[in-house]
Amino acid sequence: MRDRVLILLLAIGLFLSAGLPLLAHHAFSATFDSKKPIKLTGTVTRIEWQNPHAWFYMDVKEANGSPTNWGMELGSPNLLIRAGWSRNSLKIGDGVSIEGFRAKDGTPTGNAQVVILTATGQRLFGASSAAPATR
């Protein structure tokens, strides 16, 4: 029995070692659910350009017209700076669309893998290689 448990654990370990979802600061899967992708469009209400993760908040209109304020996690500011962001890449009042994943705890929280500025279509983070953040 003990051997069976051990083999099972080894299998889990091998699986995780092959695909352990990571952030530099914490395990992605401790907070977010990779099976819950989200796409949201809204208006930036607050920005926190601080380590270990930058966060921004956006009002997203629900079907009934009332806004829900979502918190979106990004990479660390240090990483974002080195990837072409500046602290002015995103400003309060900007319209944005995001693609990312929702937090496991069900709160209006997620992490954004792609941020697109509505006004210009500029794609921040990943695709900023094609259109560097110059604002």
Next chain:
Amino acid sequence: MKSVLASVAVLFILTSPLSAQWTKDTSRNIPRTRDGKPNLSAPVPKAPDGKPDLSGVWFHDIDPNGKPDGVEQMVFSQYFVNVAADMKMEEVPFQPWAKELFFERLKSDGRASPGTHCKPSGITVLNSVPVPHKIVQTPQLILILYEENTVFRQIFLDGHQPAKDAEPRYMGYSTGKWVGDTLVVETVGFNDKGWLDAMGHPHSDALRLTERIRRRDFGHLDIETIINDPKAYTKPITYTQKTTLMAEDDLLEYFCSDNEKDVQHFK
């Protein structure tokens, strides 16, 4: 589509000039190629005392077989994820308690890792985490400044030794000596609170960490790491973390406790 975006992101991160809040310093007196870029293949610079000069800002090399991962869409060093990446899981020479604790940490998605809670990450993680570190070399003392959590490390080459009853610490006590062109650093006096990597390989207070640091050429520095912890592992674990010079860049401030918000969302 997502994989394409991730690939683009990683490609950009890896090929970007890594300019940052410090302006990119293109005036540094360093060897350059004909097109003006830093010549990372140039010979190893020498310190005034004739030793290889290890000074510089260094960034770990990523896993050559790695895939983009997580919101940061990065490819990590395999040793940041797993210090035993060079061996099969069943070959890791765990002591029984260490194996049990390791799998417990794995199953919990690393919720208790020191770094997640803004506590010190420890030397093996700091040497491989995707955040740069800076080596400052003098004949008697070498400093390593880790951007991750703005942590410093002192490596004494002047015979300075930790006290026999030295308080166990996250970073231990480091002393070094030159063996040919290799700086051999021995670190002892660890507490048992650290994780050796993101997966959660544990260590005990008996950990003795040996780092054999060698600058291969101007732009490349290797850290051969030997984890010798007989309380946790029946045999030493050895791996080599390769790093590359960020020739025109510098460190940034980083304080994890400034805005840690993930723990409240753990579920």
